[in-house]
Amino acid sequence: MSLKSVIRPGDxxxxxxxxxxxxxxxxxxxxxxxxxxxxxxxxxSTFIWTDLAARVLRLCGAHVDVCRNVTDVDDHLxxxxxxxxxSWQSLxxxxxYRFERDMTDLRIGRPSFEPRSHDHVEEVISLGAVLIxxxxxxxxxxxxxxxxxxxxxxxxVCRADALALTAATSAHSNEADDPLDVAIWQRSxxxxxxxxxxxxxxxxxxxxxxxxxxxxxxxxxxxxxxGGSDLRFPHHAYEAALSEALTGVRPFSRAWxxxxxxxxxxxxxxxxxxxxxxxxxxxxxxxxxAIRLMVLSRRWQDDWDFDDATLAAAxxxxxxLWRGHKEGVDHxxxxxxxxxxxxxxxxxxxxxxxxxxxxxxxxxxxxxxxGLHGSAAQWDRPVSS
Numbered sequence: 001m002s003l004k005s006v007i008r009p010g011d012x013x014x015x016x017x018x019x020x021x022x023x024x025x026x027x028x029x030x031x032x033x034x035x036x037x038x039x040x041x042x043x044x045s046t047f048i049w050t051d052l053a054a055r056v057l058r059l060c061g062a063h064v065d066v067c068r069n070v071t072d073v074d075d076h077l078x079x080x081x082x083x084x085x086x087s088w089q090s091l092x093x094x095x096x097y098r099f100e101r102d103m104t105d106l107r108i109g110r111p112s113f114e115p116r117s118h119d120h121v122e123e124v125i126s127l128g129a130v131l132i133x134x135x136x137x138x139x140x141x142x143x144x145x146x147x148x149x150x151x152x153x154x155x156x157v158c159r160a161d162a163l164a165l166t167a168a169t170s171a172h173s174n175e176a177d178d179p180l181d182v183a184i185w186q187r188s189x190x191x192x193x194x195x196x197x198x199x200x201x202x203x204x205x206x207x208x209x210x211x212x213x214x215x216x217x218x219x220x221x222x223x224x225x226x227g228g229s230d231l232r233f234p235h236h237a238y239e240a241a242l243s244e245a246l247t248g249v250r251p252f253s254r255a256w257x258x259x260x261x262x263x264x265x266x267x268x269x270x271x272x273x274x275x276x277x278x279x280x281x282x283x284x285x286x287x288x289x290a291i292r293l294m295v296l297s298r299r300w301q302d303d304w305d306f307d308d309a310t311l312a313a314a315x316x317x318x319x320x321l322w323r324g325h326k327e328g329v330d331h332x333x334x335x336x337x338x339x340x341x342x343x344x345x346x347x348x349x350x351x352x353x354x355x356x357x358x359x360x361x362x363x364x365x366x367x368x369x370x371g372l373h374g375s376a377a378q379w380d381r382p383v384s385s
Contacts, residue, residue: 003365004059006336013056013343016301018255020223022062027218028054029253030111031210031227031235032069035095036080039102040276041306042228042269046259048292048371049300049346050226051108053257055369056342067217068111069210070096073118073193073203076271088193089118102279107288107371109380115213117204121195123212124204127246128184128197136245140175142187142200146208146242148180155237166234182238184208207238211246214239220247226257229303230268260303269306277306289372290315296348296370318372321356321363334358338366 012021020026030050033043047068054064071077072092081088103110128144131137137146152162163179176183183205188194194201204212214222220243227236240252261268264275282291294314298304334354341351348370355366368374 002361003335003339003369006332006339007060011060011339011343013053013060014345015053015224015255015257016345020057020255022057022060022223024063026054026057026062026064026224027222028057028064028066028224028226029214029218029222030066030068030225031231032071032114033096033099034071034074034077035092035099036074036077037271037276038095038099039279040269040271041264041279041282042262042276043099044102044106044279044291045262045295046226046228047103047108048106048295049259050224050257051376052296052346052348052370053224053226054109055371056346059339059369060343065112065218066109067113067115067214069213070099070114070116071206071209072096072116073121073209074206078192082191092116098280102283104376105283105288106279106291107374107376109376113217115217117209117213118193120209120212120216121204123216124185124208125195125197127208127212127215127242128199131184131242131245134245137184138177139199142202143175143183144185144199145176145181146184146238146245147178148182148238148241149178151180151237151241152233154241155233157233157237162233169230169234182207182234184242207235208242210235210239211242214252215243215246220249221251222253224255224257225253226259229258229261229301230270232256232258257300260299260301263303263305264307268303282311286311286315287318289367290318292371293318293321297352298349300346321367321372331358331362334362335365338362342369 012019054066057064077092078088081091084091128137131146132139132144137144152159166180185197185199185202186205187200187202193203195203225236243252244250263269264277267273267275269275269277294310337354338351341347341354351366355363
């Protein structure tokens with residue numbers, strides 16, 4: 001791998017201003033899917049970017065363990081299963097299979113770990129019990145709530161905004177002492193998924209599920225946490241707060257990748273709005289390389305708008321890329337500039353500019369690293385020279 005040949009001792013990836021030198025395995029946790037209607041381009045953008053982060057870490061010689069969860073115990077999933085008159089387990093299994101097929105199509109490396117919420121119920125119960133004992137959570141009529149009044153301040157969100165964001169993304173109960181207190185455990189009706197607990201039959205709360213899966217997989221801290229920008233608050237803020245309250249280790253994650261939102265028809269692409277562009281439809285319309293180039297031709301933090309013209313431009317751009325790639329010269333200076341751009345917060349636009357000017361193997365090697373051609377399998381392991 002010729003890009004590997006210009007890596008220097010001490011080179012490491014910097015994400016959002018935070019360098020990630022790694023001794024031992026690099027622990028990357030990516031918020032996965034709630035499997036009831038997958039996979040749209042908003043999902044794909046997050047997973048393509050975090051896949052690239054893992055590839056660049058491996059390029060630097062790190063052993064990278066990626067954990068990508070499946071939230072298969074969720075109120076939206078339960079509601080969707082009822083509407084379709086199928087069991088929640090059946091719907092989750094079907095949609096998870098479709099998601100994994102989409103990830104393979106997009107050349108996204110398989111995660112080292114893929115925990116599912118229903119396998120970590122006991123860990124959520126333990127989390128709730130410990131935090132109650134420490135006075136950081138309380139029980140109300142079979143549900144357990146985490147005291148969350150201080151979470152927004154640490155996340156840099158004022159209380160008014162926090163209340164609005166929390167109300168828009170989470171299920172709530174009037175039983176909580178404070179509207180910013182979130183459920184670690186919520187009681188279930190006979191029609192809901194339910195497990196026995198010290199507080200009665202119930203199921204995990206959303207934020208607690210992710211905290212439990214991350215802690216069970218990686219222990220008290222991780223190196224990089226990825227997810228969509230819409231998860232910054234409340235989900236990631238509460239996930240971190242719950243984990244740190246349990247372990248006492250801060251920060252829960254050394255760095256965060258909150259990938260910019262994809263907009264369609266003027267609104268953020270989301271299940272709640274229904275303005276979805278599905279990966280399986282895009283795959284029928286253009287090459288995988290064009291889809292990845294469309295996503296990666298910007299900074300990962302940036303929101304952007306999808307439309308047919310954007311897709312057509314990416315398809316044309318990737319054709320132009322390979323038509324001219326043999327005309328340049330192969331030299332280590334260009335390779336080094338490409339690597340430096342990628343290590344600097346995954347600056348793909350700068351790396352592409354350098355590689356286009358150099359052409360030849362430099363452009364081809366960058367295309368392989370970005371997943372514009374080649375396969376995902378070789379990026380599931382450390383990169384050899």
